[in-house]
Amino acid sequence: MPEIGGAPAWLQAGFKHLWLPYAQMQTAPLPLPVVRAEGVRLHLSDGSSLIDGISSWWTQAHGYNHPHIRAAVAAQLEKLPHVMLGGLANEPAMVLATRLAKLAPGDLDHVFFCESGSVSVEVAMKMAIQYWINRGVRGRTRFVSFRHGYHGDTMACMSICDPDEGMHGHFKGYLPEQIVVPLPVDMAGEAAFIELLAQRGDEIAGIILEPLVQGAGGMKFHDPSVLGFLRRITEARGQLLILDEIMTGFGRLGSMFACEQAGIVPDIMTLSKALSGGTLPLSAAIARQHVYAAFLSERHETALMHGPTxxxxxxxxxxxxxxxxxxxxxxxxxxxxxxETQMRTELEACRGLKGVVDVRVKGAIGVVELDRAGEGAWLRPHFLKRGVWIRPFGNIVYLAPPFVIEETDLRQLTSAVTEVTALWSRERA
Incomplete structure (x- = not known):
């Protein structure tokens, strides 16, 4: 279709009918029309291109349109695009389950596939609740999650996100009431968490956390020792620990899984985003042997009754x-x-600017935290002028580029962040 007024006709026509994510549709501008992508670049309909600084919501570990992944999908398309997993099997799923079981830490070796990250968290929560029911334990229906946590936008997932600083406040009163507490990052926090488990342990089906980096809740970092403490105390108290590695898994923080940096194994782990190399929707909830074993019996009612199409x-x-x-x-x-090394050096120029609260880097995530939220509408056009796609949220400007990015392209991203932040600091702070 031809372009009309600078935007393709297909975009202008479709925009009247498409409901976009996280957008106030009455005021939302036209999104950018991407017609192809290669490596770290998004190519737009007008012939221009942008370096993608956030990997399409952290999915593009290998860059866009990698020939090896493209060839694998094309070859599979010729043979078997889809078949139900209920009563039937396909080789790619069986091979992947085997590989994930070998790759995941410890005895995380029973893989339940889903299509989205949120659904994998929903499945993990169902697993945890039914684990106790199948063992004859009643009343364990609540989850412990943490301030600044984010685990998805479906109903159960919303209940374990931060209820005050998250985006799901409208649903208070409808969502199940979970136990949301500060992360135990010091001795006082550890003591409070131990007391919580002592007082309310019989209510708790599981404790869920994004390991090392709490993503959409503000890119908050914590030390591996926090994971070590949580694993020790949950094991001592017989509690299930669920790690949401949807964003942190597959290398983003410098190890294949973030929990490896703490040397721990959760009872259930959820994966998505980079799992398929940023190509097709796929997620998984992976359980340890003792969790899986609780569902095994001669009675059908102990089975996990879940099955995404x-x-x-x-x-x-x-x-x-x-x-x-x-x-x-x-x-x-x-x-x-x-x-990590390059971003740590180059983003440091933002530290000390008026209005900049913090600059932090962990693995392939670089964060500049501002002292006010809601600046994205002002910041984004300045990033676009510099040929980069960076999408700030809240008071966070962050980079999470594809792992294959070259040094010069990464420098264009970091320069854009430092220049635009400095401009914002002078004009807005």
């Missing part, structure tokens, strides 16, 4: 297997380490 989709699993190939063949974790 497209779970184990062969195309998505083929993409994920190809993505794992690339992690094995190419130096992704070394690339993350190099990104």
């Amino acid at each position: 497209y779970m184990g989709n062969p195309l998505a699993c083929a993409a994920a297997n190809a993505s794992l190939d690339l992690f094995e063949r190419e130096p992704r974790l070394a690339q993350v380490a190099a990104i």
Whole structure:
């Protein structure tokens, strides 16, 4: 379709009917029309391009349109695009389940596939509640989650997000009331958490956390020792620990899984985003042997009654297997380490600017925290002028580039952040 008034006709027509994510549609501007993507670049309909600084919501570990993943999906498309996983099987799903079981820490070796990260968290919560029911324990229906946490936008997931600083305040009174507490980052916090488990342990089905980095809740970092404490106390108290590695898994923080940096194994782990190499929707909830064993009996009612229609989709699993190939063949974790070093050096120019609260880097995530929220509408056009796609949220300007980014392209991203933040500091702070 031809362009009309600078925007493709397909965009102008579709925009009247498409409901966009996290957008006030009455005031939302036209989104940018992307017609193709390659490596770290998004190519727009007018012939211009942008360096993607956030990896399409942290999915693009290997960059866009990687030939190995593309070839794997194309080959699978010729044979079997989809088949239900209820009573039937497909090779890519079985191979992927086997590979994930070997790759995941410890005895996390029973894989339940879903299509989205939120659904994998919903499944993990169902697993945890039914784990206790199947063991004859009643009343364990609540979850402990943490301030600044984010675990998705579906109903159960909203209940474990931060109820005050998150985006789901409208649903208070409808959502189940969970136990949301500060992270135990010091001795006082540890003592309070121990007391919580002592007082309310019989209500708790599981404790859920984003390990090392709480993502959409503000890119808050915490030390691996926090994970170590949570694992020790949950094991001592017989509680289930669920780690949401949807954003942190597959190398983003410098190890394949964030929990490896603490040397711990959760009881259930959720994965998505980079799982399929940023190609097709896919997620998984992976359980340890003792969790899985609680569902085994001669009685059908102890089974996990959940089954997403497209779970184990062969195309998505083929993409994920190809993505794992690339992690094995190419130096992704070394690339993350190099990104971390470069961002740590180059983003430091933002520290000390008026209005900048903090500058922090962990793995392939770089964060500049501002002292006020809601500045994205002002910041984004300035980033676009510099040829980069950076999408601030709240009071956070952040980078999470594809791992394959070259040094010069990363410098264009970090320069854009430092220049625009300095401009904002002079004009707005």
